[in-house]
Amino acid sequence: MKKFKANIITTLFLVLPAALSAQNSENAYGIKFSEIVNEAYSKGVFSGNVLIVSDGKVAFETSIGNADYDKNIPNTSGTKFQTGSITKFFVKTLIHQLADENKISMSDNIGKYLTGFSSDISGNVTIQQLTDHTSGFGDFLREAMNPDELRNLKNISDVLTVIRNEKLNFPPGSRVQYSNSGYVILAAIMEKIEGKTLEEILKERIFNKTGMDNTGFKVVNTEADGKAKGYLSGQLGPKENNSDMNIIGAGAGGIYSTTGDMNKFAQSLINDNRLLSDESKVRLFNSPLFPVQYQNWDEFKRNGRFAIAGGAPGISAVFGINMEKNYVMIVLSNFDQGSAEEVSQRLSAVLNDREIKPFSPPPAKVIYDIIKQKGADNFIVNYKEELSAAGVDPENDMILLFAGREFLRENDADNAIVLYTVYTKEFPDIVVAWNDLGDAYLLKSDKDKARKCYEQALKIRPGNKRAEESIRKLNQ
Numbered sequence: 001m002k003k004f005k006a007n008i009i010t011t012l013f014l015v016l017p018a019a020l021s022a023q024n025s026e027n028a029y030g031i032k033f034s035e036i037v038n039e040a041y042s043k044g045v046f047s048g049n050v051l052i053v054s055d056g057k058v059a060f061e062t063s064i065g066n067a068d069y070d071k072n073i074p075n076t077s078g079t080k081f082q083t084g085s086i087t088k089f090f091v092k093t094l095i096h097q098l099a100d101e102n103k104i105s106m107s108d109n110i111g112k113y114l115t116g117f118s119s120d121i122s123g124n125v126t127i128q129q130l131t132d133h134t135s136g137f138g139d140f141l142r143e144a145m146n147p148d149e150l151r152n153l154k155n156i157s158d159v160l161t162v163i164r165n166e167k168l169n170f171p172p173g174s175r176v177q178y179s180n181s182g183y184v185i186l187a188a189i190m191e192k193i194e195g196k197t198l199e200e201i202l203k204e205r206i207f208n209k210t211g212m213d214n215t216g217f218k219v220v221n222t223e224a225d226g227k228a229k230g231y232l233s234g235q236l237g238p239k240e241n242n243s244d245m246n247i248i249g250a251g252a253g254g255i256y257s258t259t260g261d262m263n264k265f266a267q268s269l270i271n272d273n274r275l276l277s278d279e280s281k282v283r284l285f286n287s288p289l290f291p292v293q294y295q296n297w298d299e300f301k302r303n304g305r306f307a308i309a310g311g312a313p314g315i316s317a318v319f320g321i322n323m324e325k326n327y328v329m330i331v332l333s334n335f336d337q338g339s340a341e342e343v344s345q346r347l348s349a350v351l352n353d354r355e356i357k358p359f360s361p362p363p364a365k366v367i368y369d370i371i372k373q374k375g376a377d378n379f380i381v382n383y384k385e386e387l388s389a390a391g392v393d394p395e396n397d398m399i400l401l402f403a404g405r406e407f408l409r410e411n412d413a414d415n416a417i418v419l420y421t422v423y424t425k426e427f428p429d430i431v432v433a434w435n436d437l438g439d440a441y442l443l444k445s446d447k448d449k450a451r452k453c454y455e456q457a458l459k460i461r462p463g464n465k466r467a468e469e470s471i472r473k474l475n476q
Helices: 028-042 084-100 127-132 147-151 156-163 180-194 198-210 259-271 278-285 297-303 339-351 363-374 376-389 397-409 413-426 431-443 447-460 465-475
Strands: 048-054 057-064 066-068 255-257 305-312 315-322 327-333
Touching: 028 048, 028 057, 028 339, 048 259, 048 339, 084 127, 084 180, 084 198, 084 255, 084 278, 084 305, 084 315, 127 180, 156 180, 180 198, 198 259, 255 259, 259 315, 259 327, 278 297, 305 339, 315 339, 327 339, 363 376, 363 397, 363 413, 376 413, 397 413, 397 431, 413 431, 431 447, 431 465, 447 465
Parallel strands: none
Antiparallel strands: 048 057, 048 327, 305 315, 315 327
């Protein structure tokens, strides 16, 4: 097995401002922060950068792990990370800028700007509903698309073609449901109004104004100078990076940045009106997704709390502002599995005098160990109870995939079959699970059962190339 070297960069915790120096030692917070980050790294659940700013000054800053584990390139304070869905907050900022300039109205229907949607959608879904996640649109990435189709999506117009075929999950405005598709539509509307790409609009209206010189946007995840490679940290064994994955942002994601640049964005929103008026900033920070709604800017300046997270394969990020305790927290990671959220929750616990829970190993390792230590029969019968007891979400099918892939990598056919049998029972529509189960049966030379698995994969997704190729080889 290939082993990855990792670099731990010197941690900076300065003399903490008054807001963060309540403990006996002025460095007590910084020491605790450092312990949390180091524990997360040592358990294989975090690689990335952390920045905490209080009263506009750096209170804690650290980099840990590698930006590129193959080349042993360390993360530094200047490393750029994908931010995932934090991009939506930038898009929402742009929408409110256009509203401030009377270029749009939040009550406008999308049919005013975009064609190709059915009349019941174009005449009823508003810009306000898109920003609030109340439009009824869902997630274009979850639509039943062939992977080859996904690879052909290169710009926002391409993605919009897919979204036009979506059916609404509920009548517009009737309830709240997080939506990636809605923010792609917002991006397309802005491109239409401004006559520029979203990348150009972001640079002109936000990045340049705030001095975010190390921040950029790409519709599809691509390499850039100084940008960390993302790694699938839930996997066991050698970490796979996301360089060859067609991770589509298109306005729902796509921004990459540094912790320092993200702080520039935060400080501008808190302290000046270069980006938005105070009234629009209140609308920016309010959302039906959040439990607290602020009535005016003075209230937010006194008591406001805001946090948004982003994630995708090899991506995890958190951007938080706490006006009551007067700090900004930014955690950017090139590991996935919610690694930035796991770290930020524990850092916040320190700042708010809450219990700090120890980090657990990656969930896939928990599953792997349960099967290895307690046996296959126990896992089949007590799958959900075992995972819940270990603090692992039994509804997350990806952790089953990662554990199963490790058994296949070890040629452990018996345990792989046990795991994928549970996987396909609990998640019968996951094509990759049926293909992997077929591969596990082939390790046992059971061609009949393998064939049935590949045929089931094709039944779920006709034309699946992996299943077709596997059956072709069986027929030789």
